[in-house]
Amino acid sequence: MSMTGKNGVGICVPSEHFKMYSTSQNFVTAIIDEIALEGLDGITLEALWTRISCRPNFTCILDEKSKTFIWNVIRQLDDVEIYELPTARKTLVIFNRYDNVDPELGMILEPSVIPEDIYPHCPVEDGKGKIRGSCSTYNQRVNVSRIARKLTLGEVLERWDLKLALVATQDARNTALMGLNVNPGLELTVMQYCLLERIGRSRYLGEVTQGKVSLQVLGEDPKALFYLRKYLMKHKLIVKQVHQQKSGTQNCTGSLLHLPRFQVERKPKALFLTEKIIEILKTRVDCIAEYEEIRKELGMSNSLKKLFKTLEFQRYVKTDVWLPYRHLYPSASISEWKQKGSDREKRIRAIQLINPDMDVREIWAKDDEVEEEDDTSTGVMNTSELLLDRPILSQAFNVVENAGPEGVSQMELSIKMGVSRLQARTLCRNLMKKGVLSTFMNDVGRQRVCRYMCKKFVKEGKMSVDFMREKEKMLTFLGRERKNKQSKNKVKSEKKSFSEERRNAHKNQKRLHEEESTDSSDLELKRMKVDPDETRELASQEEPPSDIQAALNEQKIETQILEDMEDVLGVKEHQASFTEELLKISPHNIDPPNITYRILRRANIIIEAVRTHKVIDDLTKLMKHINEEEDKEGYNVKIDKKSLVRLLVKLSKDGHVKVIKIVLKGGTKEKVLSFICDPDITTDHGIIQSAIEQAKMKLFIIAKEKASKTSSDSKEKEDEKFSGESIHRSMNEMKAISSNKDKTKSLDFVYDKKVGKKYGFSPKFVRMQIMHQLLFYLIYGYTGNENLDQEATVNRLRQRDNSLTDEVVEEMSKIYSEDVDWKMFVPPLPKHAGWPEGWAIVCDLLLRLPLCIFVKVINVTFIVPELEQYLMHPIRRHFLVRHLPPRLRNVLITARRYIFSIHEVLQRLCYVGLIQFGPQRLKEKDQVFVFLNRRTTLLDTTPSRPGYHQVSDDITYTEHKYEFHRQNDVDKYWYEMWNFCIHTQLGGCMCVTGKDIVLEFLQSKQVMIDAIQPRLPQDALKRDTGLVPGDKRGAAGLDSAFFSHLKRNWNWTTATPCITTVSNNKPVLAAKPLVQEQRKARLASLKTEPLQFDEIFQVNVTFRL
Known part of the structure; x- marks a missing residue:
């Protein structure tokens, strides 16, 4: 056309x-x-x-x-x-x-x-x-x-x-x-x-x-x-x-x-993760890798925990492997592999690939192709084995007989004889009517298959023998239960006749006791008889009043007990018991029994466990016990909760176990406790009563609800303080640096915990001094010029220093100060609406950290050649960390540890009264406001007599007050603090010989906990009075738990270790062997590469014809 x-x-x-x-x-x-x-x-x-x-x-x-x-x-x-x-x-x-x-x-x-x-x-x-x-x-x-x-x-x-x-x-x-x-x-x-x-x-x-x-x-x-x-x-x-x-x-x-x-292939997340982990394991020795190694390499934790628990993943990988430390790190030193306080070797959790030659994609594809069929057709029936001159029933019997003790199923019989499934079923039923076959049920995956075998093999077949053994054991348990019930009924009848004789004599006492129990009903729950068909209140012992008990009474906790199986386990009791099903099994019964050896075996395991432990307080524990017993037998199919519940229903009907469900209700909360008990156990048993009391205290204390409500209200108020546009801009800049996706694949630096001192890492009080100087410069004493002529400044710098090459100029960010020092590239702090002078948010401080200050405050634990080159350069050492090359910056800010180090220094500044904390957003350390105080106080403690860590309390020390208006005021404060601390006669052991010394942790002292509490903007200025928190018994009037008199808190007393250079291609170990830190070095060297699952769905679609 x-x-x-x-x-x-x-x-x-x-x-x-x-x-x-x-x-x-x-x-x-x-x-x-x-x-x-x-x-x-x-x-x-x-x-x-x-x-x-x-x-x-x-x-x-x-x-x-x-x-x-x-x-x-x-x-x-x-x-x-x-x-x-x-x-x-x-x-x-x-x-x-x-x-x-x-x-x-x-x-x-x-x-x-x-x-x-x-x-x-x-x-x-x-x-x-x-x-x-x-x-x-x-x-x-x-x-x-x-x-x-x-x-x-x-x-x-x-x-x-x-x-x-x-x-x-x-x-x-x-x-x-x-x-x-x-x-x-x-x-x-x-x-x-x-x-x-x-x-x-x-x-x-x-x-x-x-x-x-x-x-x-x-x-x-x-x-x-x-x-x-x-x-x-x-x-x-x-x-x-x-x-x-x-x-x-x-x-x-x-x-x-x-x-x-x-069709376009869309991988599920579980398959994607499984493939990644299997690829990693195939590259390891013996296909074994440490759990922490996998977690860090994939950059996730919660997702892996959930994945490891799935049965699909456990088909390919063993997740519960615990290995000796030296199995993974054979060169580890004694101090590294030995447990502290004992000679035992540490054990490391690892995962192992079950089959190194497996292809998870093929297995997954096969599983996806499995589909239920309404009818299983055998295709073209093979009737070549049938004989014309013999009855077909006789031929069917010969097929079953030739199968031996293992027997055949209806499907196998239909295939071997070339008949349809319905014909095979008719043949089996007719042979059962004639009494020449015996049946037994066999578990095949999730299905139970009935197998037929010749009667002469009944005593030879393994499945049949095992079934009869478990059947006899079950009937033996049933006989014991009946004997126990008969003896109990006899005792009850004797007690009944005896109690009738005494009933009239104690009638008045009984009435008096009932009145007492009624009067005390406000403080405790009534003790009531347990009826299996009704829901009653559970008894509780009277206890002395306490805060917890008052909270429990105030919430009016309703404790209920359920023993009706329909209420306890949520199932209908229409299923037959084991006794009924076992008694139905007879040679003359045509219909196959609906019970297998595995069901009987599991039922007997439950009965034995209950008889041994009397009370099992969790279904999960019982499932774990059953799985452990079956693992010993080599049976690797796990029981699920529904199957366990069905077994418990049948066992409870036979009287082998008693299942008790206890419901604790208080307000809108509800807690359910389930117990599998011996039939003789009542609700007054110690384990049950203890579990009830523990659940009450854990879940129904009003104080916790009030605390959580208060914290949620405060969070809402704090979030309002962070609603400014400028604040969001600062936080987004911080996130952009922390979430940088530039990754370094090669392992080109060596872990060394002491190399930070070579880069400039400072002692505790020097770090505090540096951070205080930076804060004062940014908040009160900023001298930079935002409108500085960049070209003219670069030309002047080139005249003074020939190290300023074109390459360095291209790397430089905007210059704010002509002086070549740490202030050179530091921009001013942004103004945040609602926050007056003196306040700054921590993320703004982190964005303005020069490299030379960063290495003094943060301990860099890697030998990084590029870092040493930058620090040796007179200008590059002042670059902001945010403007460093991505490869170098990622090494410095890995895992955001530097944020916690900065926060720790800020906390110590708060302990000495130099700053105050403001609101914090969602527990993020970099999203908290700080207020820099202008006033503080020191004591001249040099006249103190010798002591260990506290100055003499009978001496009046000269008080020095400080107000910070210029940078010189800050420098003077820290010089005099150093002078007071170093020259105070503390740290001597001889002066306290024979005396008891009480040492306290600084962070645990209540006065320090109060000092770091968040303050509102209007309250911080009122609290800036120069008062220093603590007991003032330490050097310079600080808290004695600071140990500010120790020289190691002001300057290093040990020599800096030597550092070897690292080539571009492969790492070179330091001159001193790093065997003691072998595992830490291995984990630290791994590059965290979080999986971006949106890449899974970015499929290149090609048109299929």
Whole structure:
């Protein structure tokens, strides 16, 4: 078929629209395909332009001329009908769920606002035209093909616009959805076809089974949808893969469905992580790696914990391996591998790959292909083994007999004899009626399979012998229970007759006791008799009043006990007990027993555990015990909670165990405790009573609720203080530096905990002095010039110093001071609304840290050649850390440890009365305000007599007051503090010989805890009185727990260790062996590379024909 466009361009249209599945596809068949995939609803011209623009390998650029050309093609196509809709259809918005992916969690997030579905589900089946599909306007729309084919694109848009719909014929739509290779005799119901149509309309994005934009819009229940898509999958019309997404606060797992030609692989997060971990393990010796090593290399913790607990992951990796320290680090020194205080060797948690040759993708693919089938067909039946001259029942018996003690199942019998499954079942039943076969149940995965064997093998088969052994054990337990019950009933009858004789004599005493219990009901719960069919209050012993008890009474905790199995375990008691099922088993019973050896074995394990421990206070502990016992037998299938509950229901009906459920209710809270007990145990047992009291104290104390409410209120107030635009700008700058993604793959630096001193790391009080000077300069004494002429300044610097090369100038940031010192590149602090003079947020301070100050305050524990080069340069050493090359900066700020070091120095400044803390946002150390005090006080403690850590308390010391207005005031303060501290006669041991000395931790003292409490802006200025926190018994009038008199707090007393250089390609160890820090060095050298799961969904889609 040929035609001519509006501009005289000749077009060759394929004679068959089926060419859309051929390899020589052209733009004409692509247009037909897009129209057909939209379904019976049809597609508007606006939606067609959208679909074509998103179609892979469609090279035609959409402009006005190309749209006109495409319309000229469409109006000549016989496979497309044109309809006028009763109302204009809304604009098509393609919803791409993969635009909303959490980059850290790898979970698809369902947005709160979703585009409207312009194709409502409305099944249509027109028998006359053999039309099928979904169309809400099928009976209202009008066919205007004859008129529209004569009009140009402009005329059509002017007349109909969004009321015009292009609809492909039924054959074209069938071909687009099912292809050319489908069985011509395949029949689909209208619902199956509508489902296929909606999946086809989704193209490469696919259709999911849960969420707002999913197959739930069809209005069918999940069970019906399952069977609809199962039929389509059986005939290979659609393909399925696992899909996970988060709707609101709930994580959902469902299926992602595509047409086969549109299939795009979307890896689940679990598979992605598993592949990464297996790749790492394959590179290790013996496929073993330390848990901390894996966690650090992947840069995540919580996700790995959850992954390691899943059964799917444990199929490939052992997660509970504990190895001796020297197994992983054979060169470790004695001090490194030996436990403190003992000669035992440390053990390290590791994970190990079970099969080094495995391919997790293949295993995952096989698991995904497993699908339930309604009927298991054996294909072409092999009847070659059947004999014509012998009865078929006799031949069936021979097959069972030849199977030996292992027996055969019905399916195996049908395959061996070449008969159908129903015929095999009839043969087995007839042989059972004749009494020549015996049956036993066998566990195969999640199913129980009945196996038939010849009676002469009953005493030889392992499964049969094991089953009978466990059966006898169960019946033995039952016999003991009956004897115990008979003896108890005898004792009860004797007590009853004895109590009747004494009833009249103690009638008055009993009435008096009841009145006393009624009077004390306000303080304690009544003791009541436990009835299995009723819910009663649990008894509790009277206790002396306390704060906790008062809180419990105030909340009116209701304690309930449940022993009815339907209430305790949430199941119906319609199941038969073990006794009933075991007694049903007889040689004359045709129906196979519904109980297996594994069930009996687990039941006996439970009974033995309960008899041994009397009370088991958690179902999880019982499950773990069962799994351990089965591991010893070599059985690796784990019991699940539902199976355990079913076993407990049966055992409780037989009287082997008693299951008690205790519910504690207080206000809106509820705590449930479950106990599996020996039948003789009552609720007065010590373990049960102890568990109840512990649960009360843990969950129902009012003080905790008030504390949490107060903290939440304070958080809301604090968040209001951080609402300023300038504050958010500062915090975002800080996050940009901390979250830098530039990673260094090569291991080109060596761990050395002492190298920081070479770089300039200072003692405790010197760090405090440096930080105080920096704070004063930024907050009160800033002398930089924001309008400094950069070129002129660089020229003046070049005249003074020839080390300022062009390379250094390119690296330099904006200059604020002409002096070559640490103030050179430091910008001023921003002004934050609502925060008066004297306040600064810590993230602003961190963004203004010069390198020379950074290395003095932060201990850098790596030998970094570039760092030494920068520190030796007269100008580069003053660069801000934020402006360093990314590779060097990442080494310095790794894991954000420097923030905690800075915060620790700020805390010590607060302990000496130099700063005050303000509000802190969400426990972030860099998002806290600090106020720099202008006043402080020191004491001249040099006249004190010799002592250990406290000055003489009978001497009046001269008080020195300081006010900070200039930088010189700060320098004078620190010089005099050093002078007072070093020359105070403290630190002598001889003067306290024979005396008791009380040492306190500085951070634990109540006065220090009060000192670091957050202050409001208006309160900080009032508290700036020069008062120093603490007992003033230490040197210079500081707190004695500071030990400010020690020389090591002011200057280093040991020589700096030598450092070896490191080559660009591989690390060179220091001259001193670093064996003692082998594990720390290994972990520290790992580069944290957090996985960005949004990369999983960035798939390069190629058009499949």
